[in-house]
Amino acid sequence: MENDLSSLGDSKLEQAVRQWLQYDRNPKTASMVQELVKEKAVEALKKCFASRMEFGTAGLRAAMGPGISCMNDLTIIQTTQGFCCYLEQSFGNLKERGVVIGYDARAHPPSGGSSKRFASLATAVFISRGVPVHLFSDITPTPFVPFTVSHLGLCAGIMVTASHNPKQDNGYKVYWENGAQIVSPHDKGISKAIEENLEPWPESWNTEEALKSPLLKDPYQDVHTQYFKAIQKHCHHREINKSSQVKIVHTSVHGVGHTFVQSAFKAFDLHPPYAVEEQKDPDPEFPTVKYPNPEEGEGVLTLSFALADKEGASVVLANDPDADRLAIAEKQESGQWRVFSGNELGALLGWWIFHCWRQQNPDTAAVKNLYMLSSTVSSKILRAIALKEGFHFEETLTGFKWMGNRARDLLDQGKTVLFAFEEAIGYMCCSAVLDKDGVSAAAIAGEMVSYLATKNISLSQQLTTIYEEYGYHISKNSYFICHDQDVIRSLFDRLRNYGGQKDSYPTECGRFSISAVRDLTTGYDSNQTDKKAVLPTSRSSQMITFTFSNGGVATMRTSGTEPKIKYYTELCAAPGNSDVTHLKKELDDLVDAIVENFFEPVKNKLQPKLE
Secondary structure (H helix, E strand, C coil): CHHHHHCCCCHHHHHHHHHHHHHCCCHHHHHHHHHHHHCCCHHHHHHHHCCCCCCECCEEEEEECCCCCCECHHHHHHHHHHHHHHHHHHCCCHHHHCEEEEECCCEEHHHCEEHHHHHHHHHHHHHHCCCCEEECCCCCCCCHHHHHHHHHCCCEEEEECCCCCCCCEEEEEEECCCCCECCCCHHHHHHHHHHCCCCCCCCCCCHHHHCCCCCEECCHHHHHHHHHHHHHHHCCCHHHHHHCCCCEEEECCCCCHHHHHHHHHHHCCCCCCEECHHHCCCCCCCCCCCCCCHHHCHHHHHHHHHHHHHHCCCEEEEECCCCCEEEEEEECCCCCEEECCHHHHHHHHHHHHHHHHHHHCCCHHHHHHEEEEEECCCCCHHHHHHHHHCCEEEEECCCHHHHHHHHHHHHHCCCEEEEEEECCCEEECCCCCCCCCHHHHHHHHHHHHHHHHHCCCCHHHHHHHHHHHHCCEEEEEEEEECCCHHHHHHHHHHHHEHHHCCCECCCEECCEEEEEEEECCCCEECCCCCCECCCCCCCCCCEEEEEECCCEEEEEEECCCCCEEEEEEEEECCCCCCCHHHHHHHHHHHHHHHHHHHHCCCCCCCEECCC
8 A cells, every 4th residue: 555655646645645544444435545546546536635625604515425525434523623622712611511413314325424424423523522412313404403502502503414415415514602604713713623633533433432422412302392382483373274275285305304394384283285205205315306406496396296286286395405495386377387586485485474573563663673684695675675664674695604693693682583585595584593494484485375375365476466565676596607716717807807907897788887886805895985895705705796777786706615606686676667578678688798798608618507
């Protein structure tokens, strides 16, 4: 082996592989690496060892397999050792309070990795340092982890999941003591601590001992009871639910959601939804779908539509595999199915939650204490509702970590945070969970559908009513795939030095005039008197927003987890302007102009999203 290693011809790679083989005790990943060394598969080894997975505010997400670039037993131990040390520095009472660890049903037999295995290794690390661990005894939805952090007053939470990523991936998501995902500078501090604790501690591999430790507790039953109790505060029409004739289909897309959504419906006295039999049990192979992501729309919902047609159901609810997102589709009078966008569902749920709150709180002054949030790339519909109804609306950076932390701040000031959403089908309908939650959202959506049915109103009709009252908000979001960081950099640099002029942004795009520019990479905002953006800025990601004179808004940004340049566009019309055909055509033309003038897909060899 020593000779094979030295013949790789790359001292940095040789050193990384040697350290790996010294530390790794998983026979499958160790032998995979030994095989690659024997075969002198330098390129394959570089893929596994070129760079350590970056620990960001979303934690980790990567393919399962051998090496420091992948999710496996050793990288989980190293990550948890770093996280544990960082928590020891941050909390004097970590050993009294402890942490919670949950996991989904993902598994990768070739490398011996699975979410359950990773969760038990993380548990062993904490227990070896005398830290109490609340480890769920079975798979659980992601929102149960932040709920447990808040409910039990713990220092932190870890959820082992890759959400809706492809089947070979896994992830490690981290929550702070406030029940929200971590934000900077915690990610930097944890990263540094990981690098300082790469050698496994003596007890870190000893999962058998850890699982017998008196420091180990199982929160499953208690949290199950308390969570469903907490979401019942958002059930306002129990009598309607009990007698509702509406038929609803639910799919958990081979993930963890089935039993939890059934329980949520029960907590609301709703009739149980019809479950898609082929998809209701957890299966890490996701055999019936190409991608286990309900955001991708109809392909993931084919079996749901077939079951709905068979049972005469008019609405389909779909969770992603870790049940923190929710997609909804409705059968139209034409017989076609309409899959609502995340922005449309944000409008419906936002309207519904405010409508229920207003019925319970007729005092007009109470609205002044009320907040709704959405991310800056999501629809501005909540802003329009807030303006008319008198509550507060705030925008945050993209991602629920920002909304969760802002919600916590507002709650600590005695405010009420009713609702938060992002266009990527993520909804926080209940402030007991300061993250997106597809389980509570499913029950609340079920009640909304039942209530509207008593008035003979469909979701599509209600959405139109919302737009007629608060102004049409029509959006169009998509992305280009680009694996070349240099191309991405030059594309955004060109927009910042437009027409060859340094620090000069475009003033028009095709026939569309630009009225404002905000660049959250550099911190520039033309709308502010001092030209400085109000929202936090980050040089590590690209994000520019253009506001157009016709009421259009477009944001271009890079993705933190995928090789994509995304765009989000919306046309916001004033109430009363209901020429939808004209508005859609105007938005289509605007998007075409942005693609042609700003993305330049042919020149930049960008791959469009496959429809």
